[in-house]
Amino acid sequence: MTIKNVKKRWKDIPIGGVIVEPKTSLRNKTGNWRVQKPVFHPERCIHCMLCVPYCPEDAFIVEDGKLKGINYDYCKGCGLCASVCPVKAITMEDENVEQENDEK
């Protein structure tokens, strides 16, 4: 992975660590913090939405009252969702294990 050094010099950033525009946290992709990854099993999901407010990164994708999946750009792999889900519709898997498909 190549990382382009786009970091600014000290004279080019706002003083005092002030963040001068809103929504900059969108640029902070916390997904690369993950050691384990939550895997969503839609066939088990009862759409109770309990996982959604527990997620510290607001990483759940919800459409029309249904849980659709997880935004891995921001999911940091904390596992809170897996532990609160009442029907084990989210399981934690090691990040390096290829986990493309749900069982069956």
Add this chain to the structure above:
Amino acid sequence: MNNLKIFVDSKYIDNYETVLPLSGAHAVAEAMRQINPDTVAAYPITPQTPIVERFSEFVADGKVDTEFIPVESEHSAMSATIGASAAGARAMTATSSVGLALMFEVVNAASGMRLPIVMPVVNRALSSPINIHCDHSDTMACRDAGWIQIYSENSQEAYEHAILAIRLAEHPEIQLPVMVAQDGFITSHSVEVVRILKDEVVKNFVGERKPIHSLLFSENPVTFGALELPDYFFETKRQQQYAMEMALKYYSDIANELTKLTGHAYPMFEPFMLDDADVALIALNSSAGTIKKVVKEMRQEGKKVGLLKIRLFRPFNYELMKSMLKHVKTIGVLDRSFSFGANPPVFSEVLASLRSENIFSFVYGLGGRELYESQVRETFDNLLKGKFDAKINYIGLRE
């Protein structure tokens, strides 16, 4: 009004309102009344000083427009002051001794967020043993906290320095908090004649604060005090160092502006019978007054002694110190605090001013930034080649 003529040079008399018998603490409170800050937050019991007590009377009597916030601790006092300042207010507080120690965490936050808070500090000892009297352990413990520090010989200076500090803090290229120190009891509780400027003279001098960012500018929303990881923390801290360099650059301009109004000079370091001195003492705060008296007496006896009084301790002008002392054969440095196990603070700076050949500073690794072997090698190579342009250098900073 008539006694003004006794105490004030006729050239400046129009700028003055009166002379009052004031303690150092009450003199500073008077300055605060004239500055009329938007917000003052303070914790009202010990180790607080009569500064805030008197100022709260001004608030109660409607003599200022200040929002006065009585908080539950010194830590909260600085926290509330930070909040007000980040909102764009001209915010002040005052403290002393262990109160400053309790504030310490947020004292650093104020400078880190570049908030131009002015805080008079009455210098008193830190516990333990418990002791309420004067020494400089409190502000010296904050000398690396990123605040400008101005030290005052007497009530008059404490009054004028508080007014000067507002302009210094809020200068667009500086934007740093300022501590204005005076000696506990010796200055803070001893009544002296203090010449008081007219309210409108002070008002015009301090002007209005023009914040660069404000939490309340809803059309330009900003965040103060957010997280910065190793990728940016060092750069933000380098800006603070630059701001101190700017304080050194602009200090004299601002001081000279005040001199035009008061007729008093505010040099960073003030010489007293130093020109032809063989021996000099260096001191700050009220002891400078004591030393001046002894210097005068000893001069009568034909002894070539002198004094160099430090007014601006942070930032510290090493070059100026060196040039002012170059003719002095023997120097004594007075410290009213320890740096246990090391050179006391003032001594340490004077020593650094005088003995600075072939030694360079390298600041590195702030906020978790790595130090690499290649950088160590490069530093060695540069040192082997000889001298650096700057005394203070940086490893791993994005210049």
